[in-house]
Amino acid sequence: MKAVDARDITFRYKGQTSFVLEDVNFELEQGQIAAITGPSGCGKSTLGYSICGVIPNLIKGDFSGAVTLQGRSGIVFQDPDTQIFLPTVEDELAFGPENICLSREKIGERIRATLELTGLTELRMKNPAQLSGGQKQLVALAGVLTLSPDIIVFDETMSQLDLAAQDTVKKVLLALKHDGKTLIMIEHKKDFLEIADEIWFLNKGELVRLPSSGLVKGNG
Amino acid sequence: MDNGIAIAAKDLVFGYRKDMHIIDHLSLSLFKGETVALLGSNGEGKTTLGKLLTGILKPFSGGLWIFGENARTIPLSRIGQKVGYSFQNPDQQLLASTVEDEIGFGLKYRGANREHIVQVTESLLTLFEIEHLRQVFPLNLSWGEKRRVVLAASLALNPEYLVLDEPTTGLDEKRIGILNQALGKLRQKGIGMLLISHNQDFVQENAQRILHMEEGAIADDRYC
Amino acid sequence: MTATANLDPRTKLFLIACLSSCAVIMTDWTFLVGLFLVSVLLLLMFGVSPWGIIKKAKMLLNMVIVIAIMQSIFVPTGQALITLGSLKLVTTDGLMMAGEFILRMLIIVASAGILSTSNSREIIQGLIQWKLPYEIAFMASMGIRFLPVFAEELRNTMIAVQLRGVDMKVLPWRQKIEVLASLFQPVVAGALVKSKALSMSIEMRGFRACHTRTSYLVLKCRGKDYGVMICAGLLTAIIIVWYFLLY
Numbered sequence: 001m002k003a004v005d006a007r008d009i010t011f012r013y014k015g016q017t018s019f020v021l022e023d024v025n026f027e028l029e030q031g032q033i034a035a036i037t038g039p040s041g042c043g044k045s046t047l048g049y050s051i052c053g054v055i056p057n058l059i060k061g062d063f064s065g066a067v068t069l070q071g072r073s074g075i076v077f078q079d080p081d082t083q084i085f086l087p088t089v090e091d092e093l094a095f096g097p098e099n100i101c102l103s104r105e106k107i108g109e110r111i112r113a114t115l116e117l118t119g120l121t122e123l124r125m126k127n128p129a130q131l132s133g134g135q136k137q138l139v140a141l142a143g144v145l146t147l148s149p150d151i152i153v154f155d156e157t158m159s160q161l162d163l164a165a166q167d168t169v170k171k172v173l174l175a176l177k178h179d180g181k182t183l184i185m186i187e188h189k190k191d192f193l194e195i196a197d198e199i200w201f202l203n204k205g206e207l208v209r210l211p212s213s214g215l216v217k218g219n220g
Numbered sequence: 221m222d223n224g225i226a227i228a229a230k231d232l233v234f235g236y237r238k239d240m241h242i243i244d245h246l247s248l249s250l251f252k253g254e255t256v257a258l259l260g261s262n263g264e265g266k267t268t269l270g271k272l273l274t275g276i277l278k279p280f281s282g283g284l285w286i287f288g289e290n291a292r293t294i295p296l297s298r299i300g301q302k303v304g305y306s307f308q309n310p311d312q313q314l315l316a317s318t319v320e321d322e323i324g325f326g327l328k329y330r331g332a333n334r335e336h337i338v339q340v341t342e343s344l345l346t347l348f349e350i351e352h353l354r355q356v357f358p359l360n361l362s363w364g365e366k367r368r369v370v371l372a373a374s375l376a377l378n379p380e381y382l383v384l385d386e387p388t389t390g391l392d393e394k395r396i397g398i399l400n401q402a403l404g405k406l407r408q409k410g411i412g413m414l415l416i417s418h419n420q421d422f423v424q425e426n427a428q429r430i431l432h433m434e435e436g437a438i439a440d441d442r443y444c
Numbered sequence: 445m446t447a448t449a450n451l452d453p454r455t456k457l458f459l460i461a462c463l464s465s466c467a468v469i470m471t472d473w474t475f476l477v478g479l480f481l482v483s484v485l486l487l488l489m490f491g492v493s494p495w496g497i498i499k500k501a502k503m504l505l506n507m508v509i510v511i512a513i514m515q516s517i518f519v520p521t522g523q524a525l526i527t528l529g530s531l532k533l534v535t536t537d538g539l540m541m542a543g544e545f546i547l548r549m550l551i552i553v554a555s556a557g558i559l560s561t562s563n564s565r566e567i568i569q570g571l572i573q574w575k576l577p578y579e580i581a582f583m584a585s586m587g588i589r590f591l592p593v594f595a596e597e598l599r600n601t602m603i604a605v606q607l608r609g610v611d612m613k614v615l616p617w618r619q620k621i622e623v624l625a626s627l628f629q630p631v632v633a634g635a636l637v638k639s640k641a642l643s644m645s646i647e648m649r650g651f652r653a654c655h656t657r658t659s660y661l662v663l664k665c666r667g668k669d670y671g672v673m674i675c676a677g678l679l680t681a682i683i684i685v686w687y688f689l690l691y
Contacts, residue, residue, distance in 0.1 A: 037392075038392070040362055040363075078390075081309070085586065085589050086565055086585075087564050087589075095649055098659060099649060099650035099651050099654065102658060104660055129593075132264075133386075144648075156363070159363075163261075164261050165261075276607075296606040298611070305607050311638075315604055317629055326608030326610060329615065330610065359633050374607075376608075
């Protein structure tokens with residue numbers, strides 16, 4: 001069953017003359033990791049936003065096409081400073097589940113599990129604004145994971161992480177895949193493509209799936 | 221006496237709180253014309269060190285000399301004429317309404333003539349392949365494009381030394397390649413650089429010397 | 445952190461309300477000085493250095509002194525201390541009023557110091573448990589969280605200007621204004637871009653998805669919280685009654 005089915009996605013930002021995406025099609029089976037890569041400014045993030053619903057619900061423009069998702073979506077953005085806004089790491093992780101009215105016990109369980117998964121247990125009561133760039137990004141990721149989305153878009157999440165943190169995130173992604181989550185990584189660094197089951201290349205508004213013989217398989 | 225040292229730090233101590241030192245009695249010499257990479261895990265203080273070495277942050281104690289001048293006694297604008305700095309987050313350095321004005325900003329307010337500003341701006345727009353963005357509002361650019369604009373703007377002043385904090389963040393391979401070429405040309409001109417980076421390929425391509433930071437001090441210092 | 449600093453944030457809010465109410469009602473110097481000393485004592489009990497608070501609030505306190513002096517100039521009653529011809533510039537009554545104003549502001553600054561011993565999440569949660577609508581509390585917490593960030597961004601922008609070799613101090617006035625005006629747009633636009641990105645993140649994490657929400661953090665007052673609130677309430681009532689009886 002396709003977890004993500006995006007058909008004829010066409011989008012132009014409000015006030016712009018040219019379309020960033022034109023009749024782009026994308027699909028992904030449940031439990032798979034896809035990487036969407038391409039040159040800077042080609043529209044990868046725009047596609048990611050279209051898949052998870054940021055476009056057209058939160059960002060206005062000329063949007064057409066259809067996106068069908070099997071389950072809830074979440075997105076981890078590129079800049080952690082615009083995703084963390086609460087005084088402690090624990091508060092950040094609790095925010096999402098509080099919004100969807102989970103019980104305190106369930107919230108506590110999710111916080112514990114997510115802290116363990118992301119290696120942030122020792123930073124639980126720290127102020128995320130005072131953490132390093134990479135640690136902040138892990139907190140931002142953890143804040144989305146506590147909502148337990150089925151489909152997660154990672155918008156160049158790795159770019160500010162050091163090697164150790166990149167490895168932690170890769171392990172987190174593989175663990176999520178093992179749990180049946182569907183992941184879409186928007187990246188242009190080769191290092192992160194190795195865990196992807198599929199690699200898609202976006203350039204000049206055209207999205208093409210690369211042949212699987214070109215993939216370097218990781219532990220997934 | 222010119223001993224070839226661009227930036228010299230002696231016994232620097234710094235923290236964001238008095239009781240917690242991020243930089244702990246750190247001494248370091250960065251030489252003119254040398255490209256140095258600064259590596260270390262998240263939270264070790266690389267960005268903090270980069271800011272200390274360019275006078276952006278003032279240490280609790282210790283000495284800092286930039287091209288022979290005591291950095292604690294000269295204004296940051298004077299340091300900025302000799303040492304260019306590129307922040308980890310390019311948004312913090314975008315000052316103008318268009319990319320063109322961004323690149324020419326420093327030259328304009330230092331009294332450079334119009335022809336010189338145009339010449340320098342054009343060459344940097346070409347170097348970083350951002351001619352098509354010249355009239356765009358910099359904050360509307362993608363992360364990678366902003367990075368290129370900030371680097372171009374830093375180079376407009378023809379600094380003798382550059383400190384680049386994670387310069388490859390947001391850049392794809394092609395643009396990293398362009399950056400590598402640009403940095404190579406700067407090396408040929410004798411401009412020294414401190415590259416704070418996680419990107420091993422980028423470090424290997426550019427660095428002549430590698431520093432490892434651990435617990436607020438330089439744990440390893442070796443030439444490639 | 446002292447044991448007193450571990451009090452429930454609502455207890456601290458109550459203490460501050462008591463202090464502020466007295467500061468507003470009282471105009472007598474003896475009472476105001478007494479109140480100020482009580483607030484300093486409370487700061488010490490909460491483990492906050494009064495000197496540290498003064499350093500942090502230096503800019504605000506400088507403004508307070510300027511306002512107090514300006515206020516005193518417009519009070520014509522009392523013995524004239526400084527005159528300009530027949531115009532009384534500074535009078536004894538004016539100085540007394542200025543002094544009262546400064547004392548009141550110092551008490552308010554001390555109150556902020558007491559509140560700083562709880563983090564913003566706890567304070568907001570305290571207000572929510574006191575039935576303040578979540579959206580209002582959330583907006584307040586965003587203000588607390590991001591005002592320092594915007595202040596930092598302004599500082600970073602000025603650093604960025606200097607790093608481009610521009611020394612604002614030596615620029616002619618016209619160019620100074622030009623630079624500040626040219627910075628205005630990116631700084632404000634930067635703030636707007638950041639707010640937009642933040643709001644996207646907040647909405648994608650389910651903000652206002654339901655008409656209500658759970659709270660993981662639940663504050664519970666302990667015996668000593670009730671004890672402190674009752675004592676503070678009683679003392680405040682006694683002092684106010686005593687004040688009105690005397691005056």
